[in-house]
Amino acid sequence: MTINQRISAFNQLAQLFKYITNKTLPTCEALKTKFESLDETIGYAISDAEAYNNWFTKENVFFALDNWAEALTTSNLAEWVKDYPMATTPKNVGIIMAGNLPLVGFHDLLSVILAGHNALIKTSSKDDKLMAFVIQFLQGIDEEFQTIIQTVERLEGFDAVIATGSNNTARYFEQYFSKVPNIIRKNRTSVAVLNGTETLEDFKALGDDIFRYYGLGCRNITKIYFKSEEQIPTFFENIMDWGNIVINHPKYANNYDYNRAIYLLGKDDFLDNNFVLLKKDQNLHSPIAVVNYEIYEDLDQVKSFLNENQDQIQCVVGHDMKDNPNYVEFGKTQTPTLTDYADNIDTLKFLAEI
Structure with missing residues (x-):
């Protein structure tokens, strides 16, 4: 053929x-x-x-x-x-x-x-x-x-x-x-780095990156770096369209309830908008219905950390992250092209050489 x-x-x-x-x-x-x-x-x-x-x-x-x-x-x-x-x-x-x-x-x-x-x-x-x-x-x-x-x-x-x-x-x-x-x-998982210049459309698109497929994919964002605490209310406000979609799914809702109960019992530091938990945590990976976050001061330190952990990351979203090899625009993590290879390994090149 x-x-x-x-x-x-x-x-x-x-x-x-x-x-x-x-x-x-x-x-x-x-x-x-x-x-x-x-x-x-x-x-x-x-x-x-x-x-x-x-x-x-x-x-x-x-x-x-x-x-x-x-x-x-x-x-x-x-x-x-x-x-x-x-x-x-x-x-x-x-x-x-x-x-x-x-x-x-x-x-x-x-x-x-x-x-x-x-x-x-x-x-x-x-x-x-x-x-x-x-x-x-x-x-x-x-x-x-x-x-x-x-x-x-x-x-x-x-x-x-x-x-x-x-x-x-x-x-x-x-x-x-x-x-x-x-x-x-x-x-692998994906992260977003916000610098304070994001538009409302960027935040809405970020919701797509987080919640599409209920957050089950390696291209779903599970960690956000905020420039300041003041960005969080705007973030919550502009992802609300996803609320009814995800929380009315029984499996997602069970994960949300379970993780919320665990964090309350452990007296963990987290924020809650009734369908996703925003947890202050250094880990890149988070459970279903949870997004980890940090407040950063030095962008270079964030970039350095992400570069050191390339083997854990599939996509990086953010206006300041265009120099990252895993950079993807807001709202585009779940619409990969043919050349967006999993784990960034060129599959066709591998197959041509076997």
């Missing part, structure tokens, strides 16, 4: 995602008919995804599909891969996927296929329904995908591995897959 055929298949997938989220039909009559015939299957896939993982609300699934629909245009994909030679001898690349966000492992699958390799996929039980639907659709476009993409219970016969997990599982992965080329991903 040529690179153009592979790109075409993923572009058809993008058109399907557009159809799912806003019923936009393609101009191709054959695709129109095919998409409309999939209505029942689509409905089952989305409802099953939420039934098996309550974090996967319809709204969050649609948000993820919309992002991928924007990314998977023919021009975007062609531009992305143009500097990477497609493999002449396909290798079997094992992919151990995470499941914290809808289709969070899709970028790895896309990378492996466009690099010219075969994908052996170990899906997460938290995100196997949507991924199975995507794979089934691709295999329906071209039978060759039935060989190129295989879902497995146990990885065997692999030439390279891309594995995503926690810091604990990463140690196991590093040992188990040490004899083959590998990318082993660990826990």
Whole structure:
């Protein structure tokens, strides 16, 4: 299968995602008919995804599909891969996927296929329904995908591995897959550094960076550096639109109640706006429904600390942070492009060199 055929298949997938989220039909009559015939299957896939993982609300699934629909245009994909030679001898690349966000492992699958390799996929039980639907659709476009993409219970016969997990599982992965080329991903999170020049729109966008997907992703902001205490009321006021969305989700609400009770019992220093806890804490990582914060005086010290802890950070937001390699604009952490690689490791470059 040529690179153009592979790109075409993923572009058809993008058109399907557009159809799912806003019923936009393609101009191709054959695709129109095919998409409309999939209505029942689509409905089952989305409802099953939420039934098996309550974090996967319809709204969050649609948000993820919309992002991928924007990314998977023919021009975007062609531009992305143009500097990477497609493999002449396909290798079997094992992919151990995470499941914290809808289709969070899709970028790895896309990378492996466009690099010219075969994908052996170990899906997460938290995100196997949507991924199975995507794979089934691709295999329906071209039978060759039935060989190129295989879902497995146990990885065997692999030439390279891309594995995503926690810091604990990463140690196991590093040992188990040490004899083959590998990318082993660990826990990361994202931070914001505020300097006092933020607009109300910046604060609202920051709310998106914090609460989209209920804060479950490595691109969600879990730590804020405020220039002064006076910024906090403005911050709380401008994230209020997220209040009803998150606190009415049972799992999020349970986390909020639990962490609030723990902090009260421990007499910890925190602020509360009835749907998120703002806790004074030096840690970059925070529990669900909690955002850690510090008040800083020296911006250079903050920058130095973030640079020293690059291995824990995926995104950095803030007007003064444009020189940081992980810099992202306010409100953009959850809309990554094709070149926004997890753990900042160029997956296509890795796949071109195995």
